[in-house]
Amino acid sequence: MSDIKKFLYVNRRAPYGTIYALESLEVVLIGAAFDQDVSLAFLDDGVFQLTKGQNTDGIGVKNFSPTFRALGDYEVTKFYVERESLAERGLTEADLQEITYEDEDDDWAEKPSIRVVGRDEMAAIMADQDVVLSF
Amino acid sequence: MKIGVVISEGPYTHQAADTAYHFVKSALAKGHEVPRVFFYHDGVNVSTRLSIPPQDERHIQKNWSALAAEHGVDLVVCIAAAQRRGLLDENEATRQGKDANNIAEGFRISGLGQLIEMGIQTDRLVMFGD
Amino acid sequence: MSTLHTVNKSPFATRDLQSCLDHCRDGDAVLMIEDGVYGALAGTAVSDAVSARAGALKIYVLTPDVNARGLPEARLSDVVTGVDYDGFVDLVTSHDRTQAWL
Numbered sequence: 001m002s003d004i005k006k007f008l009y010v011n012r013r014a015p016y017g018t019i020y021a022l023e024s025l026e027v028v029l030i031g032a033a034f035d036q037d038v039s040l041a042f043l044d045d046g047v048f049q050l051t052k053g054q055n056t057d058g059i060g061v062k063n064f065s066p067t068f069r070a071l072g073d074y075e076v077t078k079f080y081v082e083r084e085s086l087a088e089r090g091l092t093e094a095d096l097q098e099i100t101y102e103d104e105d106d107d108w109a110e111k112p113s114i115r116v117v118g119r120d121e122m123a124a125i126m127a128d129q130d131v132v133l134s135f
Numbered sequence: 136m137k138i139g140v141v142i143s144e145g146p147y148t149h150q151a152a153d154t155a156y157h158f159v160k161s162a163l164a165k166g167h168e169v170p171r172v173f174f175y176h177d178g179v180n181v182s183t184r185l186s187i188p189p190q191d192e193r194h195i196q197k198n199w200s201a202l203a204a205e206h207g208v209d210l211v212v213c214i215a216a217a218q219r220r221g222l223l224d225e226n227e228a229t230r231q232g233k234d235a236n237n238i239a240e241g242f243r244i245s246g247l248g249q250l251i252e253m254g255i256q257t258d259r260l261v262m263f264g265d
Numbered sequence: 266m267s268t269l270h271t272v273n274k275s276p277f278a279t280r281d282l283q284s285c286l287d288h289c290r291d292g293d294a295v296l297m298i299e300d301g302v303y304g305a306l307a308g309t310a311v312s313d314a315v316s317a318r319a320g321a322l323k324i325y326v327l328t329p330d331v332n333a334r335g336l337p338e339a340r341l342s343d344v345v346t347g348v349d350y351d352g353f354v355d356l357v358t359s360h361d362r363t364q365a366w367l
Contacts, residue, residue, distance in 0.1 A: 005255055010364070012284070023176055026215060030247040034255065044284055123288040127268055131254040132364040133141075134262055136358050143367070150299045152274075157329070161350040167358065259357050262365040265275065 005130040006037045010014060011046035013135065015065070016056065021049045021063050024049075024135030029067075030039045032074035040071075043082035047089060050081065050096045050114070064095065072101030072113055079114045138162050139257035140172045141250065143264035145180035146195040147188070151263040152181050156198055158261065163206050170257065171209040172199070173250045174242075176264070179217040182240035184212070196239050203241030210242040211249045267292045273367070276311040285344035285366040286314060291321040296348070296356055298327040302334060307342040321345035327353060329360040 009028055015021040031038060042050055049065070056063040071077075079099060086092060099113040117125065126132065140159055144151040159169050174181055184197050203210050212222060221237075224244045227234035238244060254260050270289060272362045276282040281328060295318075297304045304311060304324040315324060319342075328347040331338075341347075348356065357363050 007251075007254060012281075012367075019176065023216060027175075027247050027250060031251045033248070034251045036251070036255065043288075044280065101196075119287060123290055126288060126364060127290050127293075128268065129362060131260050132268075132362055133250075133254070134264070134365045134367045138354075138357060154273075154298055154330075158348045158353055162354045162357075165351060165354055167354065252267075259363060261271075261357055261363045262367065263273075264365065264367040 004037050005034065006039070006128065007031060007131045007133065008039050008041055008126060008129040009084070010041045010126070010132060010134045011049055012044040014045040014048040015054070016059065020135045021046075022062075024133075025064055025067055027133065027135075028071065028076060029074065032071070032076050038076050039078040039080060039125065040076065041080045041082075041122060041125065043085045045085075045089075047081055047091060047096075050079070051091070052095065052097045053062055059092070061092045066114050069097065070101070075101075077101040077103075077111075077113050080122060080125055081114055081116050082119060083116050084119045086116070136259060137168045137170060137257040139253040139260045140169060141237060141260065141262040141264075142174050142178040142181065143176040143262065145177035146186070149265045150175075151265060152178065152195050152199075153193070155261075155263040156195070156202070158263070159202065159208065163208075169206070169208050171211055171249070171253045173253055174210070174212045175250065177216075177220070178264070179212045179220055179222050182212045182217070182222055182239055182242040183237045192205055198237050200241035201262050211243045211244075212238065212242050213250070214244050214246055217244055266361050267294065269293070269356050269363045270295045271363065271365045272297050272301040272304060273365070275300040276304040281315060281366045282311065286318050286322075288296075289318065289322050294323040294325060294356055294360060296325040296327065296353065297330075297345075298353075299330055302326050302330045302336065305331065305341050305345040306336065307340060312342050315342060316344050325352070325356065
């Protein structure tokens with residue numbers, strides 16, 4: 001067996017109402033140090049984690065959405081967002097923050113981390129993992 | 136087979152810690168290894184030794200501590216999640232200047248890296264939450 | 266290569282069972298545990314959705330949770346197979362990965 005495992009972090013819950021989204025992000029940040037093959041999946045209410053314009057001043061809770069933009073520096077560059085989940089919630093990709101990474105294999109070209117995928121492709125991504133962590 | 140377990144909800148309110156307990160007991164009885172159980176989110180609350188359930192109810196923390204003692208299961212409580220929720224071992228209580236600690240025997244507080252390491256080192260990972 | 270999916274919430278309270286069924290691949294297994302066992306009842310608003318996938322998927326229910334909730338075996342959908350905790354462990358080891366629909 002290869003030393004590198006495929007880890008998928010499945011995010012299906014909205015931010016702030018519960019702590020799951022924030023504590024999922026904390027696992028991703030720590031996990032990035034382990035040099036595994038990491039992907040993030042956002043589906044169902046999890047797509048709300050990535051919306052732009054989050055302002056938590058009025059609720060006294062830290063806005064952690066900018067942290068997603070820093071993940072590229074930790075080589076976390078695969079954000080799979082489900083198209084059907086967006087559409088069901090009246091969202092499009094334009095409602096999400098722009099998240100990019102610099103591709104070291106392509107002369108550090110800046111590339112989008114978010115990949116909007118259909119439900120079947122999301123199912124295929126899930127089925128291609130060694131470890132699935134659900135938040 | 137090596138099976139890792141994550142518990143992500145607290146005791147009594149959610150069934151997760153109970154289901155996980157029955158699952159782990161069965162896995163061990165069937166000859167599988169459960170090297171570690173990782174407690175995350177409100178799951179860290181399972182580790183307090185100050186819980187006093189009514190006598191005719193199961194004692195979730197004691198059940199887990201007994202399992203750790205009998206089978207050497209490493210019960211790891213996430214430090215970041217634990218500190219938010221007021222769960223401290225002796226070292227952390229001293230370091231943070233707190234007047235008490237509350238972690239039960241068999242549990243230890245450590246970092247999230249232990250969760251990732253468990254994912255790498257086990258053949259299967261099973262999550263119990265809500 | 267197949268996945269064991271676990272669902273622990275009532276399908277009448279959340280969409281977790283539906284989302285799970287929507288993301289299962291042929292040959293996968295779904296195990297209903299805790300309040301998820303209500304998804305195993307026959308003649309409900311969700312039983313058609315479960316039966317529709319029963320050809321391509323194996324559907325299991327955790328019997329101790331069924332019994333705890335007083336659901337008579339006769340009320341369970343006939344596409345659902347009961348397992349105990351030992352059976353749960355066997356399902357985990359006989360599939361390549363486990364995905365919890367929390």
